[in-house]
Amino acid sequence: MARVSINFVLALVLELVLALVLVLVLAPVLVLVLALVLVLVFVVAIRSIHGQIPSLSFCHCKLSKTYPNTDDFEIDPDEDFQPRAKYKSNKYKSNKMSFNSTLYLKDNDLPLDSVIKPKVTKLHYQLTRNHPEWSELARAFPNLIDLEISHSGNVPSRVPDAALFSSFDKLECLRGLGLQLFPKSRHSEQAATLSHLILINSDGETLPPWLKSIKNISGLTLVRPSMASLDELSELPFLSNIKLELHHYDHPNDLPIPSFACLLKAPALRQLEIELSPQAQDTAYLAPLACLVDLPQHIELKLNVYSRVARSDELNKLLGILQNAELTGEQRRHYWLLLLATPKPKNLQSEKLDARFHLTFMEAKFNPVKVLAQAWLRSRAQVDAQRSPLGPDCVLFICGKSGFKATELKEKAAELGFSLSKTLDSKVTHIVLGSNPKLTAAIDVDQHLIIDDTVLSQWFSADAPKFLQQTSAAPMLDNVLDMLRSPDETSHLVAITMLEQGGITSEMQLPLFLILKTTDNKALRKQIQTLLAGLGDNLFQLAVQDRVTFDGKMRGLNKHGDPIGEGAVYKKLKGLNKRWGKALCDEFSLLYFNRFGEGLLWLLNQKEELALRQQAIQALVEGERLNWHKGCGFERMLTLGDDDRRVNCHLYPDIYLRSDELHNIKAPLPVELPSKTRITELDLHNCLLGELPANIMHYVDVTVLNLHFNHLSSLPATLATLSNIEDLDLSYNHFDEFPAVLFKLTNLKRLDLRRARQPTGRIFNHHYDTSQGYQPISAPKAFRDALPDCEILEDL
Numbered sequence: 001m002a003r004v005s006i007n008f009v010l011a012l013v014l015e016l017v018l019a020l021v022l023v024l025v026l027a028p029v030l031v032l033v034l035a036l037v038l039v040l041v042f043v044v045a046i047r048s049i050h051g052q053i054p055s056l057s058f059c060h061c062k063l064s065k066t067y068p069n070t071d072d073f074e075i076d077p078d079e080d081f082q083p084r085a086k087y088k089s090n091k092y093k094s095n096k097m098s099f100n101s102t103l104y105l106k107d108n109d110l111p112l113d114s115v116i117k118p119k120v121t122k123l124h125y126q127l128t129r130n131h132p133e134w135s136e137l138a139r140a141f142p143n144l145i146d147l148e149i150s151h152s153g154n155v156p157s158r159v160p161d162a163a164l165f166s167s168f169d170k171l172e173c174l175r176g177l178g179l180q181l182f183p184k185s186r187h188s189e190q191a192a193t194l195s196h197l198i199l200i201n202s203d204g205e206t207l208p209p210w211l212k213s214i215k216n217i218s219g220l221t222l223v224r225p226s227m228a229s230l231d232e233l234s235e236l237p238f239l240s241n242i243k244l245e246l247h248h249y250d251h252p253n254d255l256p257i258p259s260f261a262c263l264l265k266a267p268a269l270r271q272l273e274i275e276l277s278p279q280a281q282d283t284a285y286l287a288p289l290a291c292l293v294d295l296p297q298h299i300e301l302k303l304n305v306y307s308r309v310a311r312s313d314e315l316n317k318l319l320g321i322l323q324n325a326e327l328t329g330e331q332r333r334h335y336w337l338l339l340l341a342t343p344k345p346k347n348l349q350s351e352k353l354d355a356r357f358h359l360t361f362m363e364a365k366f367n368p369v370k371v372l373a374q375a376w377l378r379s380r381a382q383v384d385a386q387r388s389p390l391g392p393d394c395v396l397f398i399c400g401k402s403g404f405k406a407t408e409l410k411e412k413a414a415e416l417g418f419s420l421s422k423t424l425d426s427k428v429t430h431i432v433l434g435s436n437p438k439l440t441a442a443i444d445v446d447q448h449l450i451i452d453d454t455v456l457s458q459w460f461s462a463d464a465p466k467f468l469q470q471t472s473a474a475p476m477l478d479n480v481l482d483m484l485r486s487p488d489e490t491s492h493l494v495a496i497t498m499l500e501q502g503g504i505t506s507e508m509q510l511p512l513f514l515i516l517k518t519t520d521n522k523a524l525r526k527q528i529q530t531l532l533a534g535l536g537d538n539l540f541q542l543a544v545q546d547r548v549t550f551d552g553k554m555r556g557l558n559k560h561g562d563p564i565g566e567g568a569v570y571k572k573l574k575g576l577n578k579r580w581g582k583a584l585c586d587e588f589s590l591l592y593f594n595r596f597g598e599g600l601l602w603l604l605n606q607k608e609e610l611a612l613r614q615q616a617i618q619a620l621v622e623g624e625r626l627n628w629h630k631g632c633g634f635e636r637m638l639t640l641g642d643d644d645r646r647v648n649c650h651l652y653p654d655i656y657l658r659s660d661e662l663h664n665i666k667a668p669l670p671v672e673l674p675s676k677t678r679i680t681e682l683d684l685h686n687c688l689l690g691e692l693p694a695n696i697m698h699y700v701d702v703t704v705l706n707l708h709f710n711h712l713s714s715l716p717a718t719l720a721t722l723s724n725i726e727d728l729d730l731s732y733n734h735f736d737e738f739p740a741v742l743f744k745l746t747n748l749k750r751l752d753l754r755r756a757r758q759p760t761g762r763i764f765n766h767h768y769d770t771s772q773g774y775q776p777i778s779a780p781k782a783f784r785d786a787l788p789d790c791e792i793l794e795d796l
Helices: 002-055 094-099 134-140 161-167 230-236 286-295 309-324 331-339 355-363 367-387 406-416 452-462 471-485 490-501 506-518 522-532 538-545 566-580 582-596 611-618 630-631 634-640 641-649 718-723 739-745 782-785
Strands: 102-105 122-126 146-150 172-176 197-198 219-223 242-245 271-276 300-305 396-397 419-421 429-432 449-451 626-627 680-683 702-704 726-727 750-752 792-795
Touching: 002 566, 134 161, 271 286, 286 309, 286 331, 300 309, 309 566, 331 355, 355 367, 367 429, 367 449, 367 452, 367 538, 396 406, 406 419, 452 718, 471 490, 471 506, 490 506, 490 522, 506 522, 506 538, 506 582, 522 538, 538 566, 538 582, 566 582, 582 611, 630 680, 718 739, 739 782
Parallel strands: 102 122, 122 146, 146 172, 172 197, 197 219, 219 242, 242 271, 271 300, 396 419, 396 429, 429 449, 626 680, 680 702, 702 726, 726 750, 750 792
Antiparallel strands: none
16 A cells, blocks of 8 residues: 555656646747737738728828918829828829829829729819819719819819809818809809808909808808908808918918908807918008907907917917906907007007006006006006095005005004005095006096005105114114125024014115025015015016026036036026116126126126126226136036036037027126226136137236136137237137237247147047047147247147
8 A cells, every 4th residue: 555655656746747847848839829829910900900091081182382281191192002101292193092082183183084982082173274074073083072172373264163063962161262263153052062161362352142142151261362341251141160361471461351340240150260460560450350359259269370379379368358358349449459560569659558458467467568567557656646645534455465464554554544445445545556456447547546565665664764764773774784795594584574673775675685586485585575565666676576586596506417507697687687677687697796606797798888887897806817707707617517527518618518598698898997907917717708808909918818718719810919918828728720829929928728629529538538539739830939938838
């Protein structure tokens, strides 16, 4: 029994070992078979998909010149069918057209053969003098529902007639021909299935009678119509979609805008699309479009300006604002025509804008006219402040968001005797118009006195000046200013707490503004906005409320770990120049430089000899040295980087100095400075110079000129006027050859040419390797012979 059991166990083990061996041997084979099966299934699926491609609904047609907006594809029928598109083939043969659902029929396809193409549903056909009968075309394309007809040159002998409609009994859309091609006969009986008509270059003063007789038409597109009125279209009972292309590609100003005021009363009209010329800027020419603001709500309007997407979106937004505003019909139409005729709303003439216009768009938060609205409000507030100051019999209403807190207003109301109203009723005498005002339609612009935070602040200060605003507080005022100018945020918090109690003087506005725009502390930023409410002019108030900041991110590292640097500051100030005003941007540039050591490039780049610019330049004069690098340099971009970054900055300064906004900047040197101050050293190193700055020829006393680390590729002949130069540094530039003007600098005692050529763009740190193509700039023998005492530093 034991021997049987042992034999059984041995047999079982042997079977298991054999099974394992079979699995190990056959597994790769099974995997290979499975892979082959999957590949076969994939191939069959792909072929099945390819076999279905001919039945797709669109397979291109060539665009006709008269209607250039079609963008389908074209199948080349000369080749065996492949699932790829070939553009604008000129090799059609009619016996292979049955694959296409959309075709372009041309002269070389005629005469037609006897093959019927039942899958063709859309046909583009150019009329010729020998084109076939309509019935013959209908026999070849029995399922045609969309027909585009075009012609070139003279009107062909055969034109669309009743036979066209009677032959194509399934035709739904007819496009691409002018009204002059149609005879005057009626086609309503034969065009029973036609629902969409597209007419191009429609001549004539009125619409033809036959068009009005096609009762089933629901969509109509008129491309460059010449008639004076479209009011007759209101008689079409099912017309729901109208598109008007009022733009001529060759003569944009010659196409009149037809009158369609009555068209808006069409019973079934639901969609209206109009395309205008971007040159259309005359109010009289655009007058027929005034009725668009009176559109009923059930009609969807899409207004386009040819090739101007942003302008199109803006006009549609403006139209929506006017339609939803509580205005009279006359006001809507007047404002609409003004906006329609002005490509940039910010350029509207302020004398043509009344108070209701500004109130409407302030409530709508339409930023492009915000500057105009603020200027109007500042002017209106000054006038109304003179008419009736805030007194005991006055009722004040805050419309929008004011810079004054509710508790402060209540305290002032108790002190001065005026009352506050939570509703805009007939008792209100004064209205403070703040940011984001609401319910402006209730404001009576003739009766209510409209003021702003600035006027309110002036009234409060004049009535009871706070202790810091009094003349006796001068010593304490100096201490507060020192705290505001300190880089320490704790000092800022202490100073602002004092200002909340003691009031603000004019000297504190700009230091507070700098903290407001550069701090990362949102709570502190909100406190300062409250303190500055109502102070300064309207542009200053716009800047205070502006969300643009120069916080710590501007002075940190970007996502690549590189310092952001000068370019970002300049770019922001350039964009804010019109919003904040040039004067405030200049002041901010100097303040930012004094605090953070950069940002002065904006001010130095100004060509005018401004007093503020001269003040900034005096900070760059160090004895007899003009340290232009201190104001225009990119020191952080190099000092915060490693050797690889320094090479990259030398190779591609526009990229690695983050100077995409600065590559064309040419900050001129001050003209008057050399006549007032002796300048013997001019430090222009690392100033992103592609050429020497303007006015350098006036610095004739210069003996040391540092042009290190720029991207100069040549030196002008005028440099010879600086004949006293003894030390010239041209290292790390982009010279291709030794500058010839150096022969004329006969007083040179030291010349640095190390790495004066742009490094090669090779990888693996071979940028300055002569064996890898780098060619150093060397002084020629003639120069060495002419100036034997000059020390020349070159690459080894």
